[in-house]
Amino acid sequence: MNAALELHGIVKRFGATRVLRGVDLRVAQGERHALIGPNGAGKSTLFDLISGRARPDEGRIVADGIDITGKRPQRVCRTLARSFQTTSVFGGLSVFDNLRCAVLGASSSRFIDRCLPSRRVDARAHAMLDAIGLAARADEPAARLTYAEQRALDLGLALATDAPLILLDEPTAGMNRAEAAHALALIRATTEGRTLLVIEHDMDAVFGLADRISVLVQGRVIATGAPAEIRANRQVQEAYLGFDGVAQ
Template identity: 80%
Template structure:
């Protein structure tokens, strides 16, 4: 098994607050790995450090064999695509153009043709449009979508790249049950053969999607394991799962 993502001793503080306190994590190639934990545990901050939005104070990040510690997001876009907890679509562009941009930014499109949108690129954008259920809104400015539709588009933007490593921050937040279950099926289908790290609050979603789960509490990983092992882990139940009862 090769390792797609390795975090070694990641630490991050904001002023006096230690948000990440020495995170070690290995995600295998092809694995779907969920990151769960209470509000404020540091999950999104960890994604920020992996994706280059913020620099860790300590530690190393190796993705697909490349040390990407502290590299700017645009320098690692071939390796890694990331969606945000809040929607981040280009509101002034049409839905389809948002997906075209994502496909255009991907590594294979750069190899095929730098200037003209290739047939493959157009096909990929349109396939993603169908997959996220927004075909009827192809030419609508993204600003006019509902919140849940914008979340679906966010997801499509991350998945339309061909980055081998995908990070999704609460992809189903704000969706109703039907939308969330469609989004999860899409995530499952489109991350086949890629490596996924997903932050997710919906426990059913996590247990249905993830091969392994890591639990983050107060900036530390307190457990990593299969869904069954995590469900039965006493420390996890006390620290996290118990609190929702």
Template identity: 65%
Template structure:
């Protein structure tokens, strides 16, 4: 089976500082994969390379067997990969529904004639409405996105990726800044809405990692030191020493 996302010897340096040191990673279609590691390990840099925000100094990145290493972010997005950031990236002055319509319109751009893009399309509206309900924002449809709570804006961020038709999602710390109840709802939302899609997630909340991920990779000092099922990563002595630490709770928390 061709991996949904594959990295081969990916390296990145800034000046004399080596950030990534030959990262190899293969994620299967439909897999939910978590990338964990200490601050400064290179996780966000790796996301930036995958999404086209920067180029590696060495190595190759493939999306469903096609190389995307040197493509621009927009070209990568058109191939079905969407990235969320640690901070929300919604259009604050647009309504929640119109945020989703913009994303749905992008997904339908090749199927609509030019005048349909301006006059509206029942297909676009239907897609936006479906995602609106899926992310639990049906009662906020006409509200400006800026009026949403932080957790609701993160849900809208996810909805924008879904409405845009992405089959591969990069989520950067999706539960950061949330209280326990908000994080629990977000975890369940991610589990429900990403079913069947490929997911790569950076997350420091171990409850979220072990609740969502099928497999976990551990990045330390620019190298992946372990990849495996959650139970195997939890039991790995090298991982515990390098990242999870003595305070890691056997029950799943951090």
């Protein structure tokens, strides 16, 4: 079976700085894979390359056997969907219309004869509303949601595309413990049957959610393995000294 995602030798430079220095990563179909690493390690940059917002200088990105290196976001949105480190909801639109936009955006980039009829769009947006627990807020402008609710909507926007591979960039950042626990439960439930690559800072969250973890340090993956292996990995502990969780 093809891997859901394979990165081969990814290099990205900003000016003279090599932010990513040969990243190799393999995410199996149906796996929940966490990407951890100190601030500035290049995690969000890697998501920008995978999702087509930027091009790698070197290397190949393969999703389900298809080379998507350098393909624009609208070309890869059937394959993968992402959320951003900061919320990206349309504040002036209702929660429901945000979801409709996400469904439409993904469907209208398909061949024209495969566009979804509006009742199918609405049905999918409604299903998503229920899944992310925001049905009671459907008609409210998204700007009026709490921060944690906006992050749930971010998750919904990614999921609404129906893409088999979901990338989430720090979905619990800025949340308190209870909110983060709720968000994680939601992520676990709603990504069932899909492949998840999640950047996460909260170590408890990572160890509870992920089947496998990769550690990015200074632009390279220094370890990949099951949570217990990563916890016990000396190199990871050293890289994380001074950061919360792993080295304690």
